[in-house]
Amino acid sequence: MRNDSERTASAGRTASADLGPALTETVVVAPDAPRRRRRWSRAVSLALLVVGAALVLSFPFIAPNPYILSAGVVILNYAVLSTGWNFMGGFTGYISLGHAAYFGLGAYGTGLIVKYLELPGFVAWVLAALVVVAISVPVGIAALRVRGASFVIVSIAFVLILLLVFQSWREFTGGSEGLIVPRPFPDLLRPEHHRAFFYLFAGLLAAALVAWWVIDRSKFGTALKSIREDEDKARSLGVPTTRYKLIAYVLSALVTGLGGGLYALWFGDLDPIFQFSILIGSYMVLMALLGGVRHLFGPLLGALIVGIALEYFKLEFGDTQFHLVAAGLLLGVVVLFMPDGVIPAVGQLIDRFRPQQTSIRDVSAAELLEQNRRSDASATGAADAREASGEASTRDASDVSDASDPKEVTR
Amino acid sequence: MNLETVELTKSFGGVTAVDHATVRFVDGKVNGLIGPNGSGKTTFFNCVTGMIKPDSGSVAYRGKDITKHASDRVARAGIGRSFQLCRVFPRMTVMENLLVAVRHPSVRTLLRSADDEHERERARHWLRRVGIDHLEHAEARNLSYGQQKLLELAGVLMGDPDTIMLDEPAGGVNPALIGRIATLVRELNEEGKTFIIVEHNMEMVMSLCDHVVVFDRGRPIAEGEPSMIQQDPRVLEAYLGV
Structure with a gap:
């Protein structure tokens, strides 16, 4: 390309002639500090992880009574559901308020397979998870055609439709009477039953967290996050957004469905109004937002806070609806003051007490x-x-x- | 022929933004697309890259029809593009911004770690080329507009496109940076990349482009070498209303 460089240079010349040379300028530079800091924070997170895991594993022995232990199971269940929700909500930014649909499908799927096919509980659990995947694919294809508020509405519509179906199809699902799911360990006493399921939920949670962590670090995860940031831009860079969103959606449904199935085996009594409630779906969102959707442990932390708060309010105010008001207030506070959740808010607080980083300098x-x-x-x-x-x-x-x-x- | 449209048409309600546009861009060259405001350049860009669906007409890239392709498929066919109001991923770091681009998706790339050193090295190469390698760890939203513009360009280059469509690369950036972008375009062109550039900065277009297409009211009214275009009475009329 012949004299083009000359032309370019002349464009540069006229351009720079307009401006005097800048004396100083502020440029963002990245010195070694971030790397050192990252190593530090990695050590701290590892220590926290070990302590946290030890606490979870020893909880059934620390718990003073079966009630507290069962509350622990509930909280772990919420943590599984919320982490499951975060496969979609956290990575892609698609807020599903109707994720209780998959919680309910996993639970009812397990219960119905046990009842009609007379298979062992845990076989039914796995089969129900496959059913959830099979249902989530077409639903995902349809729902992911829309974005933003429309997606929220579609997700709510889906859970409401399922609620109606499971309520009205009395002969099959038991309708409002509920569905009794036989216990998988008939010989265990109540506290032992809770203890067994505590560890099952903990195992499921660990698997979900590992999966989320792997995706978070992968190229796939980077692509999903780019969808959250700017979907059209991501597409223009070649990201097959439709496919990737669907994969995230199905994974999210799978984890949530597995959580529901385990709940069915643990609790043993299913009621459509609870299984397919918007409230359960909202709790998943609230917990994830509270802890921080961009963080691996955000939903877990949120489940811990919201779960304890809900149990406390139920104890304190009995059968009133006050715990709902409290949950609503909590959501309001989070959205107003910690839009990114507790984990980033705490991180910023810690940063404030550190020596100033010169991440940007002259x-x-x-x-x-x-x-x-x-x-x-x-x-x-x-x-x-x-x-x-x-x-x-x-x-x-x-x-x-x-x-x-x-x-x-x-x- | 690099990119070719035949009778491409797109209307928004009563406004026909692109009106039976038959345009050809030349392979291996820096092609310019100019025209007064509202002449349909950006809509044309968006139709070609699959961001919006044209009402009628066809788009072919290197002989293959890509009219109905969604924008991600167009990108994977080898056409990278920037946006008029520069778009980056604000809450991702500069490095992460570059790791988004996908040219050949497969299950393996799906599961591959984003920390892949080969990819990172490739990313650093492009960051060095556009001159923002010192910003690797900064969040994109903390960059100035000019730096974001360079980041967007680096991100597009990461996708290894054969053809790069730039929508107003000089828009909203200081004159010094315009020179820098121009140099970069010229260098990349010498390395074999075809460019299609929408631009208002006449100086840049005239000094940089080998082939210029002039749009007015949604269709091309003239095309040719920059020096010829400058003297074309139809172009002068469209621009100056003479």
Whole structure:
């Protein structure tokens, strides 16, 4: 391409002539600090993880009575459901308020298979999970055609339809009378039953967390997160968004359905109004938002907080609806003051007490010149070196005013 | 022929934004697409890249029909694009922004770690090329507009496109940066990338482009070398209303 470099250079010349050389400019630089900090935070997270796992595993022995133990099972169940929800909500930003649909399908699927096919409880549980996957594929294809508020409405519509079906189809599902699911361990006493299921839920939660973690670190996870940020832009970069969203949706349904199935085997009595309630779906969202949807342990932490709060309010205010008011207030507080959830809010609080990071600092004119000289040396050499350096030294002149990070340090 | 549209038409209600546009862009060149505001350039871009569905007409890329392709398929066919109001993923780091691009999706790439050192090295290469490699760990929303513009370009390049469509690369950036982008386009073109550039900055178009198509009221009114275009009476009329 002949004299084109000349032309380009002339464009650069006229351009840089308009601006005097910038003396100093603020440039975001990434020194070694983040790496060191990351190593630190990794050690801290690992320690927390070990302590947390030890606490969970020893809980059945610490729990003073079966009631507390059963509350622990409930909270772990919520943690599974909310983590399941977060496969969709956290990665892609698609807020499903109707995820109770898969909780209910997993539970009823397990119960109905045990009842009609007379299979062992845990075989039924796995089969029900497959049924959930089979249902979530076409539902996902339909629901994911719309975004934002429309997706929320579609998800609610789905759970309401299922509620009606399971309520009215009396001969098959037992309708409002409910469905009794025989216990998988008939010989166990009540506390032992709770203990066994505590560990089953803990195992399921661990599996779900590992899966979420793997996706979070994968290229697939990066693509899902880009959908959350800007779906059309992600598509323009070649991300097959339709397929990826569907995979995330089905995974999310699967984990939620497995949580529902385990609930059926544990609780042993299913009622459509509870299984397919918007309330359960809202709790999943509330817990994930509370803890932080961008974090692996966000939903778990949220389940812990909301679960304990709900149990407490139920004890304190008995059969009133006050626990709902409290949950509503909690959601309001989260959205207003911690839009990213507890984990990032705490992280920011800790950051405030750290020594200031100079993640953004000034680059002196001399440093900049040196940078330019280096970049010129590596340039193809086609462009006139002096022109190019004049061009580059002013390249970020506009950035001085734009560096909006509060941690900015100016000299 | 790189990209070719035949009778491409798109209306929004009563407004025909692209009106039976038959346009050809040349392979291996820097093609320019200019025209007054509202002449349908961006809509044309969006129709070609599958962002919106044209009402009628066809789009072919290197001989293959891509009219009905969704935008992700168009991208994987080898056409990368930027947006008029630069779009990056604000709450992802600069590095993560680059790791999004997918040219050949497979189950393996699906499960591959985003920390893949080969990909990272490739990303760093493009960050160095556009000159923002020192920002690797910064969140994209903390970058200035000019830097975001460079980040968007690097992100597009990560997808390894053969053809790059830039919608107003000089829009809203300071003159020095315009020169930088122009140099980069020229270099990449020499490395074999075809460009199609929508631009208002006449100086840039005239100095950079090998082939220019002029749009007015949703259809091409002239095309040819920049020097010829500048003297075309139809172009002067469209621009200046002479």
